[in-house]
Structure formats: structure tokens, C-alpha cells
Amino acid sequence: xxxxxxxxxxxxxxxxxxxxxxxxxxxxxxxxxxxxxxxxxxxxxxxxxxxxxxxxxxxxxxxxxxxxxxxxxxxxxxxxxxxxxxxxxxxxxxxxxxxxxxxxxxxxxxxxxxxxxxxxxxxxxxxxxxxxxxxxxxxxxxxxxxxxxxxxxxxxxxxxxxxxxxxxxxxxxxxxxxxxxxxxxxxxxxxxxxxxxxxxxxxxxxxxxxxxxxxxxxxxxxxxxxxxxx
Numbered sequence: 001x002x003x004x005x006x007x008x009x010x011x012x013x014x015x016x017x018x019x020x021x022x023x024x025x026x027x028x029x030x031x032x033x034x035x036x037x038x039x040x041x042x043x044x045x046x047x048x049x050x051x052x053x054x055x056x057x058x059x060x061x062x063x064x065x066x067x068x069x070x071x072x073x074x075x076x077x078x079x080x081x082x083x084x085x086x087x088x089x090x091x092x093x094x095x096x097x098x099x100x101x102x103x104x105x106x107x108x109x110x111x112x113x114x115x116x117x118x119x120x121x122x123x124x125x126x127x128x129x130x131x132x133x134x135x136x137x138x139x140x141x142x143x144x145x146x147x148x149x150x151x152x153x154x155x156x157x158x159x160x161x162x163x164x165x166x167x168x169x170x171x172x173x174x175x176x177x178x179x180x181x182x183x184x185x186x187x188x189x190x191x192x193x194x195x196x197x198x199x200x201x202x203x204x205x206x207x208x209x210x211x212x213x214x215x216x217x218x219x220x221x222x223x224x225x226x227x228x229x230x
Contacts, residue, residue, distance in 0.1 A: 012036075022063060024070035030132055031066065034076060038062055074193040075134060079125045086113065089120045098209035100226055104216040105175035115183075115205055122202025135190070143190040144212075147204055150188050151213040154178060159217055166217075175215040 016023070016032065023031055045051045069076040093099060093116050102112050129135045158178050162171065182204060189195055190203075207213045211223045 019063065022067050024067065027070055027132060027134070030076070030078075031070065034066055034078075035063065038066070068193075070134075071193075073191050075129065075191055077125070077196050077199075078128045078132075079121045081117065081121070084117060084120065086117055090116050093119065096209055097211065097223060097226060098205045101208045101214055101216070101219060101223075102179065104219065104222060105172050105179055107176060107179060111183075115201065118198045118202035119205040119209070120202070122199050123206060125199065126203075139190065143188070144203065144207060146188045147200065147207060148212055150185065151182060151204070151207070154181060155213070162217060171217045175217060175219075179215040 012032070015035075016028075019032075019035075042051070042054050046053070066076070068074060090113050098119060099112065099116065102115060107115070126140065130137065130140075155178065158174050162174060166174075183201055185200070186195065186197065188200060190199060204213065208215070211220070211227075214220065214223070216222060
């Protein structure tokens with residue numbers, strides 16, 4: 001160790017002192033945790049030979065971008081795909097109503113698993129945002145209301161286009177098309193600049209789990225049968 005250089009225990013305090021003007025009020029610890037997470041990834045890449053160095057400009061750009069996520073029109077993503085054990089998440093939710101809803105329109109297994117992960121990430125992230133006081137419950141309610149409104153419009157169009165004597169194969173096909181259409185929709189965001197797509201996708205599945213939205217034209221009757229005790 002070079003004489004006078006900071007110890008491991010001193011580094012966090014020195015970083016905090018240097019960035020004091022950047023730290024978001026009330027969220028200092030979360031900001032620093034996100035910063036250290038990024039730095040750990042950089043260090044790991046260097047150890048693996050994927051990069052040789054990191055310059056000050058790159059670090060400043062990341063810090064600025066991270067700070068912006070704590071603004072009134074954005075949010076930080078707190079639950080990454082790499083944080084999860086996909087198999088465990090899928091196993092925990094494989095019997096949930098929203099999973100049945102996807103199976104009723106024969107959603108392919110690859111995207112069904114991804115939808116379960118989106119659901120889990122969205123629910124977990126919502127809890128973290130609320131716990132960290134990053135978002136209000138009224139904002140989340142408005143976001144869910146907007147998602148339901150978006151779904152209601154396209155669901156009504158789908159039902160209108162269905163013939164009265166439509167067979168099950170047709171209903172499945174149109175329900176799957178609806179699910180795919182909304183999966184790709186970016187029209188509704190929880191905040192103006194927060195556009196990480198997993199969150200809206202996961203929240204739609206959460207609404208499907210509650211029975212507030214559905215994909216199959218007859219999803220309401222099917223959910224009632226599913227949830228009614230034998």
C-alpha cells in the first residue's frame with residue numbers, strides 16, 4: 001500500500017465526500033449502492049480481460065445518468081435480471097392465475113417464462129420503490145388505471161372483430177395476438193422518462209393475475225371457474 005493512500009474502510013467515505021453535491025436528498029445510500037454495483041461490474045470486466053481501464057469521463061457520465069434517474073420524471077431500476085434465479089421464479093408462479101391466462105391462448109413456453117420473470121421483477125421493484133419513498137401509491141394507481149384503459153380499448157376491438165360463432169382456435173389466435181400487441185406497447189409508462197420495458201409488461205401480468213385484464217375472449221368466465229372452489 002502506498003503511504004497515505006485510503007484504506008478500504010475509508011474509500012466509501014471519500015467517495016461520499018467527493019459526490020456530496022450529486023447525492024439525491026433522502027436517497028443517498030441507495031444512490032451509492034447503485035454506484036458501487038456499477039463499479040463492481042466494471043472491476044469484474046477488467047479482471048476477465050473484457051476491458052483494460054475505465055476513464056474519468058465514463059465514470060462522470062454514469063454518475064450523471066444515475067443522478068437523473070432520481071428525478072421527478074424518472075426512476076432507477078432496482079431489480080435486474082441477473083439478480084434472479086429464473087427457474088425458482090418460474091416454479092414459484094407456475095400455478096398463478098396470470099400464467100393460466102397465458103396458457104389459455106397457448107403462449108409459447110419461452111415467452112411465458114420471460115413474462116413470469118417480468119411479473120416478479122415488476123412486483124419486487126414496486127415494493128422497493130415504495131419502501132425507498134421513490135414513488136407514491138397514487139402514481140402507481142394512475143399507472144395501473146392507464147394500463148387497464150389501454151387494454152380495455154384493444155380488448156373491445158378484438159371482441160368486436162370476433163364472429164358470434166367463432167371457434168376456440170380463432171379465439172386462441174386472437175387472444176395471443178392481443179397479448180403480443182400489448183407486450184410490445186410502450187404507450188403507457190409509470191413516469192415520462194422511465195421506459196425500462198419489463199416494468200409495464202410485468203404490471204400487465206399483475207393486472208391479469210388479479211383478473212382486471214385478460215387475453216382470451218372468455219377469460220372472465222374461465223377465471224371464475226378457476227378460482228371457484230370445487
